[in-house]
Amino acid sequence: MPDHPPPAFVxxxxxxxxxxxxVTRTRVAVIEALQASPHPLSHDEIxxxxxxxxxxxDRVTLYRALDWLVEQGIAQRIAGGERAWRFEIRSDGEHRHAHFHCDRCGQILCLEDVPAGPDPALPAGFELARSELVFHGACADCGREGAKAAKR
Structure with missing residues (x-):
């Protein structure tokens, strides 16, 4: 699975x-870490x-920085395994692609070539803020390891 290309650098x-x-040192460092990563990062990885x-x-300062970035639309949260969020930078205010969550190693990968899908037809009065499309399974590395183990 290819890593997603970095968004237009700002x-x-x-x-x-x-x-x-x-402009704080933590906010700058968090954005730069997200911009440099080929995949969404967890709080601990950041x-x-x-x-x-x-x-x-400290953990609280990092959580506050991430919350602010998400509130501003600079970054977005992606549901990861074990109730942990992963974060990625958004480009052009949109980041409309699917993700793949490996249930074996926990990695979340961007699937740039798989659109997140069209906006759903919602009942009157509903307003869509965001949507996610996350596939679950085994990534290429874990799939190969599983195949090797099955041959033994």
């Missing part, structure tokens, strides 16, 4: 300022990326 500071937010870059943070 510097993190510009994204934050364009949304009227306070935290590890920040720690590896020497950026001090």
């Amino acid at each position: 510097p993190a500071r510009e994204l934050i300022a364009a949304h009227g937010g306070r 935290g590890a990326t920040l720690a590896a870059a020497g950026i001090a943070h």
Whole structure:
């Protein structure tokens, strides 16, 4: 499965300022981590990326930064396994593709060539904010491992 190509690059500071937010080191680092990743990241993966870059943070500050990015439409949440969210950067305010969740390793991969589908016909008075299409199964690596184990 190919990784999704990075969205059109907009510097993190510009994204934050364009949304009227306070430019903080954590927000900038989170956006840059999401922009650099070929797949959606969990809170822990983002935290590890920040720690590896020497950026001090705590869990609450990171959650607040992610919540703000989602509220502003800069990033989006994707339901992952074990009630954990994964996050990815949005491009052009939209990120309309399906995702694949590997039930074996927990990885979530972007399926850029698979559209998330058309907006559903909702009853009168309903307003769609967002939708997700997530496929579940075994990724290519886990599928190969399962096939090897079955041959033994």
